[in-house]
Amino acid sequence: MIKRKKNVFVRFITNPKVQPFLSVILPVALGLFIFILWQTQVLHKLLHTDTFTLPLPSQINQIIGDNIPKIITNVKSTVLVAVIGLTIGSLIGYLIAVIATVFPKWGAGGLSIVAAFNAIPIVALAPVMTNWTKDVSKDASVRSMVAKILVVMIVSIATMSVNAYRGLNDLPVFSLDLMKSYAAKRRIVFLKLRLPNSVPYIFTALRVGVPSSVISAIVSEYFAEYITGVGRQIRENIVIAQYATAWAYIAVACIIGISMYCILMIFEGILLRNRRS
Amino acid sequence: MSKAKKILSSKPLIMMVWFLVLVVLWEIGASNMEKTKRTPENILPHVSQIVGSVTDGKLVSNNMTATQIVLKSAGATLERALIGFLFGSVFGFLMALLMKLSNLVEKTIFPYLMLIQMIPIIGMAPIILAITHDIGTSRIVIAAILTFYPVATNTLAGLNSVSKEKYELMYSYAANKWTIYKKVLIPSCIPYFFTGLKISAPMAITASILVDTLQGDGGLGCMLSQSLKHAMSIYVFWQIVFFSAIIGILSSVLMGFIEKLVSPQMRQFRQSRKHRSKA
Amino acid sequence: MKLVNLMKGHGDDMRDMRRCRTKKMSAILMVAVLTMASMNGCSSKKETTKTNQTNQTTEATTTSPEGTTAADTSEAGVMSNEEIIKQAASEGKVGNWGLGNEYEIQALLTKYGQPITYLSQAFDMDGFDDDSISLASAMTFNELGLVKNSYDGGYNYGNTVGTIDMNEEGVAMLEDNIFCTKAFAMANPNTVKAFIYASMQGWKYACENPEEAAEIVYKYGSSVSPDHQAYMASEVKKLVETDMQGSAVTELGKMDEAAMQQTLQLAQQYIQLDDATAADKLSKLTLDDVRDTSYWEAAASSTDGKFGDLEKTDVTIQLKWLPQAQFMGYYVALEKGYYKEVGLNVDVVSGGGDISETTAVSNGTVDFGVTWLANLIAANAGGMDLLEVSQVYQRSGLVLVYKLDTFTK
Numbered sequence: 001m002i003k004r005k006k007n008v009f010v011r012f013i014t015n016p017k018v019q020p021f022l023s024v025i026l027p028v029a030l031g032l033f034i035f036i037l038w039q040t041q042v043l044h045k046l047l048h049t050d051t052f053t054l055p056l057p058s059q060i061n062q063i064i065g066d067n068i069p070k071i072i073t074n075v076k077s078t079v080l081v082a083v084i085g086l087t088i089g090s091l092i093g094y095l096i097a098v099i100a101t102v103f104p105k106w107g108a109g110g111l112s113i114v115a116a117f118n119a120i121p122i123v124a125l126a127p128v129m130t131n132w133t134k135d136v137s138k139d140a141s142v143r144s145m146v147a148k149i150l151v152v153m154i155v156s157i158a159t160m161s162v163n164a165y166r167g168l169n170d171l172p173v174f175s176l177d178l179m180k181s182y183a184a185k186r187r188i189v190f191l192k193l194r195l196p197n198s199v200p201y202i203f204t205a206l207r208v209g210v211p212s213s214v215i216s217a218i219v220s221e222y223f224a225e226y227i228t229g230v231g232r233q234i235r236e237n238i239v240i241a242q243y244a245t246a247w248a249y250i251a252v253a254c255i256i257g258i259s260m261y262c263i264l265m266i267f268e269g270i271l272l273r274n275r276r277s
Numbered sequence: 278m279s280k281a282k283k284i285l286s287s288k289p290l291i292m293m294v295w296f297l298v299l300v301v302l303w304e305i306g307a308s309n310m311e312k313t314k315r316t317p318e319n320i321l322p323h324v325s326q327i328v329g330s331v332t333d334g335k336l337v338s339n340n341m342t343a344t345q346i347v348l349k350s351a352g353a354t355l356e357r358a359l360i361g362f363l364f365g366s367v368f369g370f371l372m373a374l375l376m377k378l379s380n381l382v383e384k385t386i387f388p389y390l391m392l393i394q395m396i397p398i399i400g401m402a403p404i405i406l407a408i409t410h411d412i413g414t415s416r417i418v419i420a421a422i423l424t425f426y427p428v429a430t431n432t433l434a435g436l437n438s439v440s441k442e443k444y445e446l447m448y449s450y451a452a453n454k455w456t457i458y459k460k461v462l463i464p465s466c467i468p469y470f471f472t473g474l475k476i477s478a479p480m481a482i483t484a485s486i487l488v489d490t491l492q493g494d495g496g497l498g499c500m501l502s503q504s505l506k507h508a509m510s511i512y513v514f515w516q517i518v519f520f521s522a523i524i525g526i527l528s529s530v531l532m533g534f535i536e537k538l539v540s541p542q543m544r545q546f547r548q549s550r551k552h553r554s555k556a
Numbered sequence: 557m558k559l560v561n562l563m564k565g566h567g568d569d570m571r572d573m574r575r576c577r578t579k580k581m582s583a584i585l586m587v588a589v590l591t592m593a594s595m596n597g598c599s600s601k602k603e604t605t606k607t608n609q610t611n612q613t614t615e616a617t618t619t620s621p622e623g624t625t626a627a628d629t630s631e632a633g634v635m636s637n638e639e640i641i642k643q644a645a646s647e648g649k650v651g652n653w654g655l656g657n658e659y660e661i662q663a664l665l666t667k668y669g670q671p672i673t674y675l676s677q678a679f680d681m682d683g684f685d686d687d688s689i690s691l692a693s694a695m696t697f698n699e700l701g702l703v704k705n706s707y708d709g710g711y712n713y714g715n716t717v718g719t720i721d722m723n724e725e726g727v728a729m730l731e732d733n734i735f736c737t738k739a740f741a742m743a744n745p746n747t748v749k750a751f752i753y754a755s756m757q758g759w760k761y762a763c764e765n766p767e768e769a770a771e772i773v774y775k776y777g778s779s780v781s782p783d784h785q786a787y788m789a790s791e792v793k794k795l796v797e798t799d800m801q802g803s804a805v806t807e808l809g810k811m812d813e814a815a816m817q818q819t820l821q822l823a824q825q826y827i828q829l830d831d832a833t834a835a836d837k838l839s840k841l842t843l844d845d846v847r848d849t850s851y852w853e854a855a856a857s858s859t860d861g862k863f864g865d866l867e868k869t870d871v872t873i874q875l876k877w878l879p880q881a882q883f884m885g886y887y888v889a890l891e892k893g894y895y896k897e898v899g900l901n902v903d904v905v906s907g908g909g910d911i912s913e914t915t916a917v918s919n920g921t922v923d924f925g926v927t928w929l930a931n932l933i934a935a936n937a938g939g940m941d942l943l944e945v946s947q948v949y950q951r952s953g954l955v956l957v958y959k960l961d962t963f964t965k
Contacts, residue, residue: 026385049407109291121483239655241935257395492909506679507709
């Protein structure tokens with residue numbers, strides 16, 4: 001292999017020790033760059049918009065600062081819905097994938113039906129769920145919470161089941177032969193081969209699932225009976241043309257998404273560390 | 278016997294059985310609702326009622342039957358979904374290539390690709406409208422934004438899955454970067470690209486229904502919300518729910534079909550199968 | 557590449573082998589039955605238990621009120637408005653859509669010393685129907701018609717429901733108006749006057765012939781059933797031709813000083829803004845910041861609709877909602893050629909989407925808009941520069957509707 005001479009810069013950025021730092025520094029640097037463009041209104045010129053439709057970061061920041069207690073209550077309810085919905089949905093999704101693996105013929109067909117739930121728009125799903133959960137509790141805050149969780153759950157089931165099924169079945173070549181040569185029972189094959197093999201796929205599903213659970217929670221709040229949550233605040237404020245406040249809540253929604261994603265990444269790092277080494 | 282077995286285990290039949298199971302569950306729920314609710318059709322109507330409303334000739338609004346309304350508005354929505362999907366998947370593919378070309382680019386922009394998905398459309402729409410100054414273009418742009426992410430992530434995963442041995446083989450031929458992309462990277466990412474397409478095709482449809490509601494001028498999204506508000510027959514709503522689910526499945530199946538037609542891996546796969554069956 | 561194919565082929569063989577084995581191991585029907593049973597149990601367990609629960613609770617809740625009302629109605633009549641509001645508020649069953657429609661309800665709750673919280677009502681009346689909301693918001697021309705009537709989408713309650721009228725309670729706010737930006741009005745005064753003149757002619761004709769107006773709206777891509785459209789036209793007529801005190805209005809589209817002042821005052825009291833700058837601006841707004849009567853006065857005093865050279869002849873107006881008789885005046889003006897007569901080429905854009913009419917007018921996508929005065933006030937507090945040029949609805953169309961047998965003594 002011909003090795004081309006690399007300059008100092010290339011050697012620096014390809015150094016494995018530098019990699020983890022780069023994956024933090026680079027996005028932050030881009031973020032700062034965008035922030036500067038945004039605050040100095042260069043971004044507004046580029047996008048042909050005004051500080052009303054796209055309020056300045058300083059203004060958004062001030063509104064967040066002024067309303068911390070109110071924002072925290074709303075964040076709590078949104079995060080609760082997203083996390084519970086994602087957790088239950090992922091568990092059910094994984095269970096479906098397991099059943100589909102145990103009974104391959106019938107399971108795969110069932111799996112495509114589950115995947116079809118992804119094609120129902122949330123704007124249709126959310127009001128239906130609100131109607132279906134009317135009798136769950138007399139307390140509107142409880143039943144609208146259940147309705148929102150159901151929406152997030154349905155969205156998460158599809159993502160998880162499809163990915164987990166791949167993880168349980170796309171096994172490394174020859175590994176199944178090896179198990180067979182040991183005369184391993186199906187149960188052993190499942191526990192020792194399929195289950196561990198599916199772990200990275202679970203994380204792939206969650207990477208897609210985390211942002212989509214947050215956005216589903218937000219959209220389902222538009223239709224919920226009990227008025228609470230970051231999504232509801234975004235909608236209320238956009239409708240009465242309070243763009244600065246709405247963007248403050250959009251920023252909060254993004255922070256929720258990023259934090260959940262980061263927590264997921266940390267978990268993934270811990271759980272998959274042994275695997276990589 | 279073996280023929281009967283084959284029919285019994287054929288995929289369409291299995292799908293049919295599953296579909297029937299769902300219908301039965303739905304009907305149980307609907308019967309319960311019928312007993313306990315004053316207006317059961319708003320909450321959970323019988324499947325027969327929904328099917329009946331499809332063939333019913335009753336004029337619901339604007340001198341059209343419920344089915345005519347759904348089909349007419351579906352035209353506008355699906356057209357936008359298709360255009361948005363095409364732009365979104367091309368953009369997603371190019372993004373993945375760009376991120377593969379430069380590790381720095383990947384590290385810098387990947388978190389932001391995820392972040393864009395987090396901004397609710399309701400907040401994004403006025404800005405996109407301010408940029409494009411046209412509601413139709415805005416709708417397509419937003420539909421594209423909502424669909425490119427699965428394509429980009431899956432394609433990137435495909436590009437990254439290429440094994441070291443293949444690179445080394447190409448280096449031994451002293452192949453340049455362009456050749457490596459043309460001969461190794463792009464062909465091997467195609468199955469992953471199609472996985473992305475299969476996910477994003479139904480998403481394009483839901484996204485397009487969502488962007489219908491940017492402005493109330495037709496499209497499935499508008500009719501859906503209008504019917505939900507009882508301004509017209511509630512069956513328009515139920516028809517749209519089922520219609521979008523069915524079109525979503527079909528779009529995903531269509532992607533699988535196209536994959537079989539164009540993907541090089543599949544071609545060889547098919548040929549090897551043919552050989553075996555001949556032998 | 558060849559190696560990969562080989563491996564693939566191998567994998568295929570392997571899979572075939574496995575397939576054979578499973579076939580041998582279990583009869584296919586057995587597998588089918590088992591899978592169905594287990595999948596059933598898994599994917600639907602939640603749903604079935606939920607519906608079971610549903611049944612029990614609804615049976616429990618629906619039987620009890622019916623039982624009591626049968627005994628009680630014979631004794632006394634319906635409660636007073638005050639008693640109804642207090643009872644519904646204490647149970648937390650007052651409903652409104654929110655999203656800028658809630659201020660009148662909050663003012664009413666304050667009037668009777670209740671907290672200003674309410675349940676978010678969906679845009680249908682299902683919540684009212686299933687008793688999760690006992691005092692529900694309704695527009696006289698829309699939801700109220702669905703509640704009372706039996707046509708498609710209606711709930712057929714007939715006269716078994718009562719209403720609390722915002723106008724009578726003295727907490728009414730003004731609704732549908734015509735507005736544009738201040739800059740547009742300054743630059744195109746004659747266009748604005750001509751547009752108001754022709755629109756009011758449309759409204760006049762529509763109010764004189766509501767049935768015909770309903771048919772005209774229906775023709776222009778209405779998304780409402782024809783029966784409901786006719787009902788809506790007859791109710792909208794009342795809002796356009798009667799003021800908050802119940803007296804007749806002859807000059808359509810006028811801006812009544814007292815009614816506007818009441819709207820502004822209630823808006824300042826009940827619009828809650830998290831943005832400190834906007835909240836400060838809201839508290840300082842005066843009527844002069846949100847409306848200009850001169851354009852309407854010029855239009856009303858004109859007899860021929862001639863206002864000199866029109867600065868802009870192609871104009872658009874975005875409605876607050878999808879095409880329905882709520883906006884019949886504009887469709888009638890289009891159909892009868894009133895806009896053409898004054899030299900305008902008007903395009904009516906439906907609203908009801910994520911891009912609100914205030915946003916669309918403010919960023920110049922459309923020239924005119926129809927919105928509620930309170931929404932315009934909030935938008936101006938938020939930094940827009942909008943100007944009301946005519947007030948089409950003279951009284952509030954918002955009522956609270958309740959089932960008579962829920963609130964009997």
